[in-house]
Amino acid sequence: MKKFVPFIVLSLFVILLLGLCGPILVQRQQEEAQRAYEAERHLVVFSDLPQDVNDGLAQRFYEQKHLRVQIYSKSDSEIRQSLKDDGGVKPDILIASEDDLQAQKKNGILQPYASPVTDKVPPSMKDPEQLWNGLWYNPMVFVLSQAYYERRGMQIQSWDDLLTDPGMVLAFPDLASMDMAGEFLCSFVEMRGMEDSERYLSSLQSHVAAYSKSMSVNVRRVASGEADMGVADASVARQYYKDGAPIFILYPQDGTSYWLTGAAxxxxxxxxxxxxxxxxxLYSPDAIDVLRQRHIFLSEALPPANPEVDAKGRELVLFPVKKQYSDQGRRDLQAWWIKSIRFGKEK
Known part of the structure; x- marks a missing residue:
């Protein structure tokens, strides 16, 4: 028996050594495979969409076209910082907000892109020099509770109709807390001017139970009956509606603001x-299907054959705005709203 002890010890040593080296070899193989994968022909995309959406887009594109894109999820601020840094991966394509695309146009890092597909995008949703093109947009809409829609839904047509019922309780966004809400404020002022906007927003305030920093909170308040009406973005409103919430969605027929996402x-x-x-x-039904499967219900910048309508069967009407304001201009207007409207400290 003793003569087998060295063999047993050696066997155990070899097994132990293989056990220790195995994970290292597997890790090296995985790293080599990743390097080979990254060396393949592909595009690098920076996108402000959620990671699960970006992964879905990349996967569906590969399934459809057998071509590869590598999409990194980044916020607008992260995109701007990454583009400023000297090192690091640089993107071939940006999928970002209109604001960010305009900023990168000013920075001179975009090249023109046009095709028979992007030619069909409305001029208001793309850069006149073809440096970026709108993909999808998220408009502000009215959300009504079931009881209030049955009582006054037929009388709600425009923004001014929100002032016609003294007893109406409104869920309204904090116009200084979100970029999309700030976009609405800027667009509304562009359409109506400062004086008329101040009169309107001051009158509207008497209906607002509380200003919300979340669009989803406004929709929940309406769905629960806490508020009669709400103003929120269409994507959130559509998500709640498709999930069975007892709400009705109406599109203001005198127009509304929208938050635009585009590609460059x-x-x-x-x-x-x-x-x-x-x-x-990205303009195909497959791409928009990826978004909808992940509960993001944006409107398409490329006019669809069958546009989504509201509870009355009406299509969206957008403010014909030029959006000629800077980030600082929007922040200044939001500060004005806080001081002059919400707290009424200044005129």
Missing amino acids: VTNWCEDGELTNAFIDW
Whole structure:
């Protein structure tokens, strides 16, 4: 028996050594595979959409076209910082808000992109020099409780109709807390002017039970009966409606503001063929289906064959605004709203 002891010890040592080296070898193989994967032909995309949406877009695009994109989820501020940094991965394509795309246009990092598909995007939703093109937009809409819709729904047509019922309780966004709410404020002032906007918003305040920093809170208050009406973004309102919430969605027929998401090609991009395939694919039903499967119900910048209508069967009407204001201009207007309207300290 003793003569087998060295063999047993050696066998145990080899097994132990293999057990220790195995994970290291597996890790190295995985790293090599990742390097090989990244070396393949692909596009790098920075997107402000959630990671699960970006993963879904990349996967669906590969399934449809057998071409690869690598999409990194970043906030607008992270995108801006990444583009400023000297090192790090640089994107071939940006999917970001209109605000951010305008900023990058000023920074001179975008190159023109146009195709028969983007030619169909309305001029108001793309750059006149074709440096970016709108993909999807999120408008502000009216949300009514079931009881209030049955009582006064037929009388609600426009923003001014929100002032016609003294007893109406309104769930309204804090116009200084969200970019989308700030977009509404700027668009409303552009349409009506400062004086008329001040009169309107001051009158509206008597109906507002509480200002909310979340659009979803406004919809929940309406669905629960805490408020008769709410103003919220269409994506959140549609999500609650499709989930069975007892609400009705109406589109203001005198127009509404919208938050636009678009795509742009950067100066780092050198693969025109792959770029053309991906950007044009983003306008396809497959791409919008990825968003809807993940409960993001945006409107399409490219006019769809069957546009989504409101509870009365009416299509969206958008403010014909030019949006010629800066980030600082929006912040200044939001500060004015806080001081002059919400707390009434200044005129």
